[in-house]
Amino acid sequence: xxxxxxxTEKLSEWVNEVIKKNKVFAPVKETDFSNFKIIDDYSExxxxxxxxxxxxxxxxxxxxxxxxxxxxxxxxxxQTKEISDxxxxxxSLRTCDAKTFSILDPVFLGDYADPFYKSRRERSILIGxxxxxxxxxxxxxxxxxxxxxxxxxxxxxTDLDGKHLVEVVTERGKKFIDNYKKFFTSAxxxxxxxxxxxxxxxxxxxxxxxxxxxxxxKLDKMFEHPIWYENAMKCIGCxxxxxVCPTCHCFDMQDESTLREGARVRVWDYCMNPEYTHHxxxxxxxxxxxxxxRNRIFHKFNYYPINDNIVGCTGCGRCIDYCSVxxxxxxIINKIGEAES
Amino acid sequence: MTKNSEGTFEIQNPYQPLLAKxxxxxxxxxxxxxxxxxxxxxxxEETKINFSFIPGQFVMVxxxxxxxxxxxxxxxxxQKDYIEISVMKHGKNTAALHELEEGDIVGVRGPYGNTFDVxxxxxxxxxxxxxxxxxxxxxxxxxxxxxxxxKYGTLDVIYGARTSxxxxxxxxxxxxxxxxxxxxxxxxxxxxxxxxxYVGFVPNNLMEVKPSSENAIxxxxxxxxxxxxxxxxxxxxxxTEKQIYTTLEMRMKxxxxxxxxxxxxxxxxxxxxxxxxxxxxKGLQGDM
Numbered sequence: 001x002x003x004x005x006x007x008t009e010k011l012s013e014w015v016n017e018v019i020k021k022n023k024v025f026a027p028v029k030e031t032d033f034s035n036f037k038i039i040d041d042y043s044e045x046x047x048x049x050x051x052x053x054x055x056x057x058x059x060x061x062x063x064x065x066x067x068x069x070x071x072x073x074x075x076x077x078x079q080t081k082e083i084s085d086x087x088x089x090x091x092s093l094r095t096c097d098a099k100t101f102s103i104l105d106p107v108f109l110g111d112y113a114d115p116f117y118k119s120r121r122e123r124s125i126l127i128g129x130x131x132x133x134x135x136x137x138x139x140x141x142x143x144x145x146x147x148x149x150x151x152x153x154x155x156x157x158t159d160l161d162g163k164h165l166v167e168v169v170t171e172r173g174k175k176f177i178d179n180y181k182k183f184f185t186s187a188x189x190x191x192x193x194x195x196x197x198x199x200x201x202x203x204x205x206x207x208x209x210x211x212x213x214x215x216x217x218k219l220d221k222m223f224e225h226p227i228w229y230e231n232a233m234k235c236i237g238c239x240x241x242x243x244v245c246p247t248c249h250c251f252d253m254q255d256e257s258t259l260r261e262g263a264r265v266r267v268w269d270y271c272m273n274p275e276y277t278h279h280x281x282x283x284x285x286x287x288x289x290x291x292x293x294r295n296r297i298f299h300k301f302n303y304y305p306i307n308d309n310i311v312g313c314t315g316c317g318r319c320i321d322y323c324s325v326x327x328x329x330x331x332i333i334n335k336i337g338e339a340e341s
Numbered sequence: 342m343t344k345n346s347e348g349t350f351e352i353q354n355p356y357q358p359l360l361a362k363x364x365x366x367x368x369x370x371x372x373x374x375x376x377x378x379x380x381x382x383x384x385x386e387e388t389k390i391n392f393s394f395i396p397g398q399f400v401m402v403x404x405x406x407x408x409x410x411x412x413x414x415x416x417x418x419x420q421k422d423y424i425e426i427s428v429m430k431h432g433k434n435t436a437a438l439h440e441l442e443e444g445d446i447v448g449v450r451g452p453y454g455n456t457f458d459v460x461x462x463x464x465x466x467x468x469x470x471x472x473x474x475x476x477x478x479x480x481x482x483x484x485x486x487x488x489x490x491x492k493y494g495t496l497d498v499i500y501g502a503r504t505s506x507x508x509x510x511x512x513x514x515x516x517x518x519x520x521x522x523x524x525x526x527x528x529x530x531x532x533x534x535x536x537x538x539y540v541g542f543v544p545n546n547l548m549e550v551k552p553s554s555e556n557a558i559x560x561x562x563x564x565x566x567x568x569x570x571x572x573x574x575x576x577x578x579x580x581t582e583k584q585i586y587t588t589l590e591m592r593m594k595x596x597x598x599x600x601x602x603x604x605x606x607x608x609x610x611x612x613x614x615x616x617x618x619x620x621x622x623k624g625l626q627g628d629m
Contacts, residue, residue, distance in 0.1 A: 068357040071405065073406060074404065074440070076448070115354050250600055252600070253356070253595065254408070255403075257406040264356065277602055285591065295628065
């Protein structure tokens with residue numbers, strides 16, 4: 001839509017200006033990793049990070065969310081939870097985290113719109129930052145995406161050493177950037193060429209490939225395949241893969257209350273937990289780890305493509321990075337590709 | 342979405358239940374697996390008038406502070422102004438429901454899920470095959486048909502429970518047995534003194550009754566193992582896959598296809614079900 005440039009030394013001024021009117025989330029260093037946090041000043045941002053540990057989904061789909069308030073007991077009543085109209089900015093999103101929302105939109109904005117997600121989605125600006133040096137387990141390119149993709153953000157920044165290219169992608173991004181015109185100049189053809197170089201270099205840095213062709217269809221015939229027992233053998237059911245996954249969206253709803261007041265709270269849940277599907281009757285449709293690992297892979301690589309025409313994985317590689325027993329989703333999918341169905 | 346005076350938004354929140362008063366509680370079954378039926382009336386006049394559903398659908402019912410669970414609506418949509426649910430005491434929320442007294446308040450969300458095609462089945466002979474608390478969704482169909490009796494053919498109700506004291510809706514079955522436009526076939530699993538009906542499992546009773554598959558629809562609900570054998574026997578009796586319907590249950594939280602847990606394959610029981618024909622069920626690949 002519009003290509004601009006900002007001098008890197010001006011970046012802090014611009015971001016601090018943005019902070020004045022918006023709630024800005026950006027990666028902040030926490031001991032040995034980064035996480036998205038609300039920042040009060042540009043200096044808090046950690047630019048050394050590859051990926052924040054918990055994906056940006058947590059900004060629009062919070063780990064705990066009060067759904068409504070109530071008076072507990074058998075004479076109870078309910079009280080609506082008001083939703084704020086605060087403007088949100090997610091700053092420094094990588095492609096894989098930005099794509100999250102394209103995958104979660106059909107879930108949260110489907111037949112029944114989730115009012116909390118919807119509201120935050122509508123009042124947030126996604127500002128991406130191209131990945132110049134991808135991680136060892138990055139594989140966004142397997143989905144046809146690029147570490148410098150502008151497809152899923154409103155505005156994309158690319159570090160061109162000394163200045164940042166600012167690609168204004170959406171109408172919403174344009175309206176936003178127009179408030180801060182003084183920080184930007186028009187981008188030249190050289191700037192765009194430099195970005196291309198940076199992008200090519202980054203793509204070269206991605207060494208792992210998930211061979212996705214034909215996988216969703218092939219899975220249709222592989223529900224009963226012995227490969228699932230093999231894949232689940234190592235799993236300890238800790239659920240880490242689900243919490244660090246940008247597209248996992250399962251949740252539980254719990255009543256939290258004192259004698260006089262209470263709230264129904266939504267919390268992230270994880271399908272790796274046997275309790276997750278455990279009926280009150282004692283019956284459990286997914287009693288073994290095999291069932292649960294299989295369901296998770298099917299959900300992302302078969303059910304998502306069938307229901308929403310998109311693969312439920314962005315290639316961020318977090319589940320590989322953080323799995324305590326080295327289960328590797330790329331290996332699983334590639335093995336499926338090679339297996340006789 | 343409307344902006345209120347404080348500058349915040351109020352959006353229709355599908356997670357927030359409406360209040361309903363428990364106007365009547367019926368003890369169906371006593372003991373460790375006690376069942377009670379609750380008649381609920383919405384507190385808000387507008388909802389009371391506008392709430393509509395079709396047999397097969399379910400509601401999420403809360404006792405505030407205890408939790409929320411899924412229940413088939415067991416009353417018929419022809420009975421206006423109230424809904425009924427039947428609750429077996431099993432977990433935290435159902436135990437709390439069993440503590441309630443008439444006049445108490447619960448939260449209700451719904452109706453959710455797909456429906457039995459009661460309109461499309463007009464003119465057909467209907468066979469309802471239930472076991473235990475599984476009769477709840479079938480009762481909705483049963484009462485719907487009884488309220489539109491001239492629109493349907495013959496009506497057979499095959500129902501079984503572990504013992505005679507485990508039979509749900511006892512008084513209603515007694516009333517039904519007096520009618521000549523319904524055939525009731527009750528069973529219990531083990532012989533008991535004074536029991537004059539069939540002794541044995543529901544799928545076996547079905548083979549005794551031998552309903553004709555001609556122009557018929559069979560709907561079954563009960564424990565998973567019962568459903569499995571009932572379907573096998575229906576097929577033996579010549580029913581086609583399109584003539585057999587069941588309603589499934591899964592653990593649910595949101596009821597609206599977002600929270601992720603009630604899937605069988607790529608379908609969510611909460612929004613793509615809970616009603617499935619055997620034709621659909623057979624093609625489903627997933628953990629049940």
